[in-house]
Amino acid sequence: MIIDPIKQGLASGWDHRDGALLTEDLTLEADVAIIGSGAGGGVSAEILSQAGLKVLIIEEGPLKSSTDFKMMEKDAYPALYQESAGRQTADKAISIFQGRAVGGTTVVNWTTSFRTPDRTLDYWKENFAVEGFSAQEMLPWFLKMEQRLNIDTWKAPPNENNSILQRGLTKLGIPSHTIRRNVLGCWNLGYCGMGCPTNAKQSMLVTTLPAALNSGATLISRCRVEKIQFKSDQVVGLDCLALDASGNRPSGTKVTVKAKHYVLAGGAINSPALLLRSKAADPNKTIGARTFLHPVNAVAAEMPKRVEAYSGAPQSIYSDYFQQQDHAQEMGFKLEVPPLHPVLISIILGEFGEHHASLMQRYPRVHAMIALLRDGFHEQSQGGQVKLRDDGSPLLDYPITDYLWDGFRRAWKSMAETQFAAGAHRVIPMHLDSPVMGYSSWQEARREIDELPLQALRARLLSAHVMGGCAMGEDPKRSVVNSQGRFHHADNLWVFDGSAFPTSISANPQLSIYGLAAKQASGLAQRLTGTIPVSQSA
Amino acid sequence: MLSRRQLLKTGIAGVCMLGAARLAYGPFGENVSAYSSALSDQFQWLTPQRANIVSRFAPVMLQGAIPANNPARQQTLDEVVYGFDLAVSGLTPAIQKEVDQLFMLLELAPSRRLLFQVWDGWDHATDQQLADFLNAMKNHPIGLLQTAYAALHKLTMAAWYGNPKSWERIGYPGPPHHLFGGVS
Numbered sequence: 001m002i003i004d005p006i007k008q009g010l011a012s013g014w015d016h017r018d019g020a021l022l023t024e025d026l027t028l029e030a031d032v033a034i035i036g037s038g039a040g041g042g043v044s045a046e047i048l049s050q051a052g053l054k055v056l057i058i059e060e061g062p063l064k065s066s067t068d069f070k071m072m073e074k075d076a077y078p079a080l081y082q083e084s085a086g087r088q089t090a091d092k093a094i095s096i097f098q099g100r101a102v103g104g105t106t107v108v109n110w111t112t113s114f115r116t117p118d119r120t121l122d123y124w125k126e127n128f129a130v131e132g133f134s135a136q137e138m139l140p141w142f143l144k145m146e147q148r149l150n151i152d153t154w155k156a157p158p159n160e161n162n163s164i165l166q167r168g169l170t171k172l173g174i175p176s177h178t179i180r181r182n183v184l185g186c187w188n189l190g191y192c193g194m195g196c197p198t199n200a201k202q203s204m205l206v207t208t209l210p211a212a213l214n215s216g217a218t219l220i221s222r223c224r225v226e227k228i229q230f231k232s233d234q235v236v237g238l239d240c241l242a243l244d245a246s247g248n249r250p251s252g253t254k255v256t257v258k259a260k261h262y263v264l265a266g267g268a269i270n271s272p273a274l275l276l277r278s279k280a281a282d283p284n285k286t287i288g289a290r291t292f293l294h295p296v297n298a299v300a301a302e303m304p305k306r307v308e309a310y311s312g313a314p315q316s317i318y319s320d321y322f323q324q325q326d327h328a329q330e331m332g333f334k335l336e337v338p339p340l341h342p343v344l345i346s347i348i349l350g351e352f353g354e355h356h357a358s359l360m361q362r363y364p365r366v367h368a369m370i371a372l373l374r375d376g377f378h379e380q381s382q383g384g385q386v387k388l389r390d391d392g393s394p395l396l397d398y399p400i401t402d403y404l405w406d407g408f409r410r411a412w413k414s415m416a417e418t419q420f421a422a423g424a425h426r427v428i429p430m431h432l433d434s435p436v437m438g439y440s441s442w443q444e445a446r447r448e449i450d451e452l453p454l455q456a457l458r459a460r461l462l463s464a465h466v467m468g469g470c471a472m473g474e475d476p477k478r479s480v481v482n483s484q485g486r487f488h489h490a491d492n493l494w495v496f497d498g499s500a501f502p503t504s505i506s507a508n509p510q511l512s513i514y515g516l517a518a519k520q521a522s523g524l525a526q527r528l529t530g531t532i533p534v535s536q537s538a
Numbered sequence: 539m540l541s542r543r544q545l546l547k548t549g550i551a552g553v554c555m556l557g558a559a560r561l562a563y564g565p566f567g568e569n570v571s572a573y574s575s576a577l578s579d580q581f582q583w584l585t586p587q588r589a590n591i592v593s594r595f596a597p598v599m600l601q602g603a604i605p606a607n608n609p610a611r612q613q614t615l616d617e618v619v620y621g622f623d624l625a626v627s628g629l630t631p632a633i634q635k636e637v638d639q640l641f642m643l644l645e646l647a648p649s650r651r652l653l654f655q656v657w658d659g660w661d662h663a664t665d666q667q668l669a670d671f672l673n674a675m676k677n678h679p680i681g682l683l684q685t686a687y688a689a690l691h692k693l694t695m696a697a698w699y700g701n702p703k704s705w706e707r708i709g710y711p712g713p714p715h716h717l718f719g720g721v722s
Contacts, residue, residue: 002718071713074621074700078628086629086692092685189714197718248630310710342699342710347692352672357602360699363708393632432676457684 002198005206006065014213016063019222019242022253026242028218030056031528033238033259035225035274038104039513040265040497042204043145044521045212048263051525051533055217056257057209058240060266061101062247063221065205069195073343076194079247080108082270089384090397093456094295096269097464101195102221103205104267106510109464110192110314110339111181111201113151114507115142116515123377128502129474131483138515145514149182149202156188159312161337164303164367166317168422169335176319176335182510183313190311190339222247223255226392228262228278228493235262235493261524264470264487265497265517268292272386272469272499273394275480281489284477287470288386291396292504293463294372297408298338298348299415300359301367301424302438308364314339315508322414323374323506331381331407333371334507335415340368348430348460355436359428369419371411376468376503378403383504386469400461405454408461412452416445430460465509470499485520496520571661575616582627583634584619588641592619592694594660598668599694603707614703621697637693640686653683 010016017026031053034041041057049055064079077085080101087096099105121138124130145151158166158178169176186200199206213219220240227239238257241250264271272288280287315336323332338344345366349359359366375381384398412429419427420442427445428438431452439445452458472495473479476488481500487493496517498509505512525533572586573593581589596618597604597611604618605611626637643649650656654671656663663671675687698704705712 071715072700074624074696077696078625083630083633084625084628086633091681092688187717189717191713246627248628342705342708343696346695346699350676350688350691352599352676352691353601353669356695357600360603360708363710389632391632393630457681457688 002066004065004067005199005210006063007067009210009213015216015218016213017218017220018063019220019253019255020245020247020251022242022251022255025254025256027256027258028056028220030054030218030257030259032056032261032263032524033058033257034263034265035238036104036265036267036270036497037102037209037219038099038204038265038267038497039106039510040267040517041263042103042106042208042212043514043517044263044265044496045217046208046215047518047521047533048525049212049215049217051529051531053525053528055212056259057212057217057219058223058225058238058257059102059219059221060224060243061099061104061221063102063219064107064195066195066197066199069191069197071189071191071194071197073194073341076108077343080195090387090395091456093400093459094293094398094461094463096293096396096466097462098267098269098466102219103203103209106203107195107205108193109203109508109510111183112315112318112336112508113146113180113182113511114505116505116512117507120503120506124473124502128471128478130472130502131474132519133483138519141515141519142511145511145518149207149514150184151180151182151202151511153178154181154313154316156313158316159190159309160307161309161312161339161367162315162317164307164422165319165335165337165369165418168418168420169319169321171421172418174319174321174418176317179316179318181313181316186313188312190314192314193339193341220255224250225266225274226277228274228280230278230280230490233490235490238262261492261494261528263521263524264493264495266499267497268466268469268499268501269386269394269396271495271497272480273388275470276386276388277392280487286478286480289469290376290383290471290502291386291398291469291499292375292383292465292467292501293398294465294467294504294506295375295398295400295404295408296370296372296462296464297411297459298368298370298430298462299412299419299427300345300349300430300438301369301419301427302362303365303367303422303424306364307367309337309340309367322371322411330410331378331403332374332506333407333411334374335418336370336372338368338370340366350430350432350460351436367419367422367424369415370462371408371415372465373404373407373411374504374506375404377506380404383468400456408459409449409452409454412449413446416449417442420445432458432460465504467498467501467504467509470495471502472500473502484523494520494524573619575619577616577620580620581623584623584626587645589619589623591641591644591660592622594663595668595672595690596622596694596697598665598672599691600698601665601669603698603704617701617703618694618697621701622693625693625696637689640689643686
């Protein structure tokens with residue numbers, strides 16, 4: 001019997017309001033209103049509420065918990081992901097997997113945890129006038145969050161899907177390493193992407209948010225912040241729309257929020273979109289610019305033995321070999337593997353009919369590998385621009401430059417070579433112009449991959465990491481918030497989430513967001529209470 | 539076969555025509571029968587005509603993946619059409635609008651003929667014609683039609699492979715519910 005900490009907390013009297021159940025308009029007041037409950041919002045909520053401040057957390061997604069997490073794709077994607085896991089860039093070339101529930105993407109991520117690489121932090125300081133984010137200054141915040149979320153090197157053997165990555169790279173003389181994960185008592189099931197059914201994943205849902213609610217915070221779910229109300233250099237309120245039971249449409253009930261300070265933590269794409277929708281001051285057109293994705297391309301392989309890529313910790317092995325060299329001239333990438341569940345693999349395989357059915361029949365022997373491109377560090381990699389659709393919903397326009405295409409091409413080759421080195425029978429780059437049954441040797445793959453057309457919509461491209469769009473820095477001409485996270489054009493509006501990153505992280509970003517939010521929220525708590533906050537939970 | 543240039547021209551003409559026809563008449567269909575099944579009164583998004591289009595494409599998209607013979611085949615297809623409706627229903631209003639436009643393109647006789655070379659309506663198209671059509675759309679020089687293929691593909695695949703009945707054939711044991719004492 002799994003104990004559901006959310007059900008218990010609600011029974012103990014947490015102040016949670018479900019927007020879909022509201023029958024009349026509502027006004028809520030707080031010291032600090034936090035928009036979004038993911039990595040940035042969750043950490044901020046814990047720190048600010050434990051500092052004695054009255055905190056209100058506003059989340060667009062539903063409150064779901066382990067009792068609801070049945071490891072079924074058909075239920076998890078519509079319930080827990082932005083746009084039913086169907087979010088795409090404007091030209092539909094890149095599919096974006098981003099969470100939307102209480103706990104945000106931390107509810108559905110694969111638990112992979114990296115500190116922000118030193119050279120990313122150095123780049124921010126040198127190129128974006130970011131202050132206070134040196135490796136030395138960030139170390140205590142990473143340590144704090146690693147302890148809080150039990151982030152540790154994965155001790156169990158990697159599953160076969162990860163093991164193939166390790167074996168292939170070893171054959172090629174390329175180093176790989178074990179991933180650190182934010183889990184406690186993990187059952188090694190492999191269903192992290194559908195919400196952890198055992199509460200082992202130390203997501204915001206089972207850590208910081210319960211702590212905040214225990215400290216008297218209020219949570220309102222299924223409630224969308226439509227507009228931030230500005231009055232000269234102050235935010236004076238939030239106009240919110242309660243959503244109906246589907247979670248996609250306003251129910252007609254309105255929620256008004258009045259607070260002394262406002263923390264924006266809706267994640268990259270949604271945070272800049274809210275600022276744009278609110279017509280926030282933007283004299284230098286920086287809001288929504290430089291939004292990054294770690295664009296991902298993939299290669300599937302048919303292995304001689306069972307892989308069962310649906311089972312076991314999704315990610316436990318990685319390699320930074322292809323991004324460690326000085327890539328001033330070419331795009332670097334990180335190698336990892338994705339878990340494969342039936343809907344996900346069936347969608348990524350672009351064929352239909354008998355060919356598709358035949359590939360699906362090999363499913364238990366299918367291995368897949370992904371390359372995460374390190375976007376944002378080159379003049380030909382300036383990321384995308386968040387825009388608004390006619391209905392005010394966000395849309396990311398992310399052009400794919402030749403520089404990125406070159407990175408994808410080299411990544412397909414590196415991945416194919418690694419899979420053949422690990423004993424793959426055949427390898428298929430996820431590209432509509434790949435041969436249906438792929439390539440049967442590395443020599444063939446190396447030759448043929450050079451011929452694949454580098455065109456949007458032909459290559460199957462993905463992203464699970466959205467970053468940037470509200471870049472921080474001391475130069476208002478190139479940033480949206482300052483190094484403390486304060487919006488350049490309002491004294492009481494702060495951005496504490498992954499949208500504040502001036503580039504991509506070049507590693508899975510959750511721990512970078514935790515560290516940033518812990519640092520910034522502690523700074524805000526100190527400013528508002530006059531004392532340095534001491535965590536009661538860590 | 540049409541040349542790439544002709545396809546481009548007719549494609550653009552078709553898209554323009556779609557816009558004009560929508561302004562003039564609103565959405566309309568032609569030669570599309572109404573579909574019904576035991577599940578169709580639960581549809582939230584599909585109209586009987588659109589469900590019929592889905593029911594014509596799905597068996598071609600899923601050729602080799604679903605049972606070959608009735609009654610299992612018909613029951614499976616009914617579940618796929620139902621799953622397709624569920625998948626669209628879960629989309630945001632903005633994306634639903636795009637799927638709506640895709641179906642208008644499929645329903646409208648002029649665009650169907652010009653873009654897809656299907657003259658007599660989907661009811662009369664053979665499986666081979668439908669497969670040719672899907673391939674043409676997948677490889678069409680117009681990006682809009684490639685995205686239309688991707689949308690049909692995704693929604694149909696999700697509708698089937700999200701259904702536990704699809705799992706035995708692909709060797710997927712399903713989630714380890716037994717560790718939790720079964721689905722509660």
